[in-house]
Amino acid sequence: MIKVEVDMSKCQHYGQCVFEAPDIFRLNSDDKLEYTAEADDSERANIEAAIDVCPMQAIRIVE
Amino acid sequence: MNHPVVIVGASMGGLRTAESLRRFGYAGPITIIGEEAHKPYNRPPLSKEVLANEVTHEAVAFEERAATADVNWVLGTRAVSVDQQHNTVTDSTGMVHPYCALVIATGLRPRRLNLPNGDLAGRHALRTLDDAINLRAELTPGADVVIVGGGFIGCEVAATAAKLGCDVTVVHNSAHPMLRPLGTELARQMQLRHEAEGVRFLLNRSVVGLTGETRVREVHIDDGRSIKCDVLIEAVGSHSNTEWLESTSIDLSDGVLVDSAMRAISSSGSVIPNVYAIGDVARFANPIFDNVPRRVEHWNIPTETAKRAAAVIAAQLNADEKFESLIQDQFTPVPSFWSDQYDIHLLAFGSLGLADKVTLVAGDATDECVFEYHRGEDLVGVCGIGMRSVVQSYRAKFI
Ligand SMILES: Cc1cc2nc3c(=O)[nH]c(=O)nc-3n(C[C@H](O)[C@H](O)[C@H](O)COP(=O)(O)OP(=O)(O)OC[C@H]3O[C@@H](n4cnc5c(N)ncnc54)[C@H](O)[C@@H]3O)c2cc1C
Ligand code: SF4
Numbered sequence: 001m002i003k004v005e006v007d008m009s010k011c012q013h014y015g016q017c018v019f020e021a022p023d024i025f026r027l028n029s030d031d032k033l034e035y036t037a038e039a040d041d042s043e044r045a046n047i048e049a050a051i052d053v054c055p056m057q058a059i060r061i062v063e
Numbered sequence: 064m065n066h067p068v069v070i071v072g073a074s075m076g077g078l079r080t081a082e083s084l085r086r087f088g089y090a091g092p093i094t095i096i097g098e099e100a101h102k103p104y105n106r107p108p109l110s111k112e113v114l115a116n117e118v119t120h121e122a123v124a125f126e127e128r129a130a131t132a133d134v135n136w137v138l139g140t141r142a143v144s145v146d147q148q149h150n151t152v153t154d155s156t157g158m159v160h161p162y163c164a165l166v167i168a169t170g171l172r173p174r175r176l177n178l179p180n181g182d183l184a185g186r187h188a189l190r191t192l193d194d195a196i197n198l199r200a201e202l203t204p205g206a207d208v209v210i211v212g213g214g215f216i217g218c219e220v221a222a223t224a225a226k227l228g229c230d231v232t233v234v235h236n237s238a239h240p241m242l243r244p245l246g247t248e249l250a251r252q253m254q255l256r257h258e259a260e261g262v263r264f265l266l267n268r269s270v271v272g273l274t275g276e277t278r279v280r281e282v283h284i285d286d287g288r289s290i291k292c293d294v295l296i297e298a299v300g301s302h303s304n305t306e307w308l309e310s311t312s313i314d315l316s317d318g319v320l321v322d323s324a325m326r327a328i329s330s331s332g333s334v335i336p337n338v339y340a341i342g343d344v345a346r347f348a349n350p351i352f353d354n355v356p357r358r359v360e361h362w363n364i365p366t367e368t369a370k371r372a373a374a375v376i377a378a379q380l381n382a383d384e385k386f387e388s389l390i391q392d393q394f395t396p397v398p399s400f401w402s403d404q405y406d407i408h409l410l411a412f413g414s415l416g417l418a419d420k421v422t423l424v425a426g427d428a429t430d431e432c433v434f435e436y437h438r439g440e441d442l443v444g445v446c447g448i449g450m451r452s453v454v455q456s457y458r459a460k461f462i
Contacts, residue, residue, distance in 0.1 A: 012408050014401055015455050016363075031451040045086070048128075052079065052366050055401050057105050060126065 002039050003062040004047060010058035017050035017059060025050060066091045066380045069152050069160045071142040072168030072304075073097020075105070076342030076365030078125055080166050083373030085130035089380055091163075093134045096154055100139040101192055102127075107362060109195040110219035111403055114202060115227060120192060142169075142307050150337065164376045167308065167319050167327070167340040168369075171301035171360070176211060179272050185279040188297045189216060201294045204228030209282050209292040211270050213240030215402050217298035218257065222404040225260045232263045232290060234270055234282075244411075245446065246421030246436070252428045256407060265290075303344050303358070313338065318346040318358045324390040325372035339376065341368035351395045351461050352414055352443060359398050359414075367396035397461045410451065412458050413444030425453055 004024060013033050017025040024043060025035045039047060044061070051059045068084060070077045073095045081093050097103075104123040112118055141155040145165065152160045173188035187198045202208065206229045210217045213235030225231045233240060239250035240257070254264060265284060272283040273295070282292040303318040312329040314320040319340035320328040325347070327338040342365035346356045371394050378386040400411045418436035426432035431449030435442060442461075447454035 012401075012403070013451060014408075014410055015451055016399065018455070019458065027452055027455070031449070051126075053363060055107065055362060057123075057125070 002041060002044060002047065004035060004037055004039055005060045005062050006033065006035055007056075007058045007060070008033075010056040012056055014055055016053040016055060020049040020053055021046035066163040067161060068093050068164045068166065068376060068380070069162040070095045070166040070168055071097075071152065071307075072170055072342070072344075073099065073136065073138060074103050074168065074170060074342070074365070075125065075362075076168040076170065076369050077166070078103040078131075079366045079369035080168060080341060080373050081131045081134050082128055083370045084377055087374050087377035089373070089377040091380065093131070094137060094160055095134055096137045096140055096142050096152065096160070098139070098141045099191055099193075102136065102138070104192055106190070109189060109192065110216055111223055113192070113195040114199050114220065114223045123192065144307060145311050145338075147311055147335075147338075163337060163380055165338045166372060166376070167305075167338065167344060168342050168365070169304035169307070170343045171303055173297060174300045174302055176270060176297050176299060178270065180275075181273060183273055183275045183279040184277055185275070185293060186295045186297065189220065190301075198294070198296065202227050202229055205230065206293045207291040208232070208294045208296065209234060209270075209290060210296045210298060211235075212298035212300070213237075213264065213266075214298060214300075215241060215244075217296070218253070218404055219402060220296055220298065221257060221262050222260070225257070225262050226405070229294075231261070232265060233257075234265045234268050234284065236267065236269050238266055240264065240266075244415045246415070246418065246434065248421065248423065248428050249432075249434055249446065253404070253407070256405060260405060301343075301360075305344065311338075318344045320346050320356055322390075323347065323392070323394040324375045325368055325394075326375070326390075336379075339372045341365060341372050347394065349395060349398075349414075350393055351397065352417060352438075361398045361400045363399045364396065371396075395462070397458055399458075407448055409446060409448055410454050411444060411446035412454070413442070413461055415444040415446055417443045426450055 015027045028034050103125050142152050144153045208224045208229040208231045210233045213233045221231050242250040269285050271285050273279050274281040281289045283289050305315045313327045314330045321340050325339045327335040343360050346358045348354045348356045402409045415436045417438050420437045422435045424435050433447040433453050436444035445457040
């Protein structure tokens with residue numbers, strides 16, 4: 001399992017991460033980011049891609 | 064076999080290339096040569112948080128990944144020339160770096176104003192962390208700040224300086240700030256938001272001279288006016304960092320011309336198979352729009368182009384049979400852009416600057432809104448304030 005952490009004081013809800021890892025990140029009906037904090041190891045590449053595209057560099061994998 | 068990859072430019076594009084090379088299975092040596100002393104960091108905060116707070120390199124640095132722990136970083140060092148005969152790069156210390164693949168990721172530097180009496184303290188431009196730290200020290204409450212150039216960076220700095228209590232004037236050479244990318248209606252609304260925060264605009268104007276003894280004290284405008292100035296910030300576009308490539312055969316007419324596999328093209332139009340360019344400095348055609356090669360100064364492009372180049376390089380150096388089909392693949396990254404000014408968060412997809420028609424399609428330009436950008440019949444971009452899910456839904460139209 002990998003633990004995902006989004007620094008909500010940085011996140012501006014741009015939703016770029018949603019395109020890269022749709023099973024982990026989503027925008028809710030208020031256009032705010034929601035995410036799943038625990039992910040399967042098979043999601044690592046997608047989560048790293050989400051980290052790469054996050055304009056606020058708000059996403060981290062906590063090892 | 065030892066097939067070294069040399070990457071020049073230690074910023075986002077260079078870092079993402081190294082990471083992606085590992086992800087695509089390239090296990091050989093990687094050297095990254097970078098002129099700045101710092102390891103790669105994120106530039107967008109430079110015009111925002113870094114000017115407003117005591118932010119250190121650590122706070123804006125990209126996190127390092129285990130896969131790239133063995134990269135050879137040569138920092139605080141400039142690449143000065145390339146020998147295409149022997150496939151080597153020489154750096155400013157005289158060291159020679161042999162390469163099997165060379166990746167050009169040297170980005171841009173700010174264009175500076177060429178002014179009479181220009182050799183004065185208090186003049187700034189913003190591209191690096193050190194630039195931002197120097198500028199921050201001068202943005203004190205009450206300071207008279209003049210920003211030349213009302214593009215995104217100029218306007219972001221204006222917003223940050225206004226919030227810090229500076230007295231801000233923006234001198235811009237068209238009718239509204241950010242007019243060319245945004246279009247009249249949205250640009251005018253952004254101007255009003257700035258004016259409500261106390262920012263003054265001198266539009267369709269330019270700066271023609273400066274007065275001061277050791278520091279700038281006054282800026283002269285082309286309509287004959289002079290305005291008080293403690294800090295002058297020049298945000299008037301950029302130059303490509305390609306001087307170090309001048310002795311090569313590469314087409315350097317505007318940045319580095321590359322094909323859809325990010326391979327450099329020579330002035331005679333042939334592909335140079337072991338030299339690649341990525342990021343702000345790379346000029347490539349994007350079939351989403353047309354076949355005209357352009358440089359794209361949007362934050363997501365270094366990452367997209369780095370991944371593309373790395374996939375091709377890894378296949379090439381690993382002698383992977385997929386290489387031939389890989390280089391034939393189309394490369395169609397969707398440009399994405401954002402800008403934060405006060406509490407306004409603009410988000411855009413596509414290439415707004417290509418549009419000849421801009422239409423409000425949702426919301427209200429004084430509040431949350433979405434604009435479509437068309438060139439003739441074709442949708443070329445979308446830009447919104449708020450209304451994220453509407454803006455997001457457009458991205459699929461470009462894929
Ligand atoms: C202040 C600021 C704010 C921005 N805000 C936004 C924003 O809000 N949204 C957005 O979408 N984009 C924004 N951008 C644009 C975005 O940051 C760039 O597109 C991105 O940084 C480009 O990355 P790059 O790796 O291609 O080039 P760069 O980041 O420019 O890196 C090039 C590196 O190469 C080095 N170099 C140059 N010549 C040599 C040489 N001869 N030898 C060795 N090293 C060399 C340079 O020192 C530099 O470190 C902003 C840019 C700036 C400057
Ligand atoms: S990409 Fe980053 S800023 Fe955007 S919603 Fe995801 S975490 Fe937030």
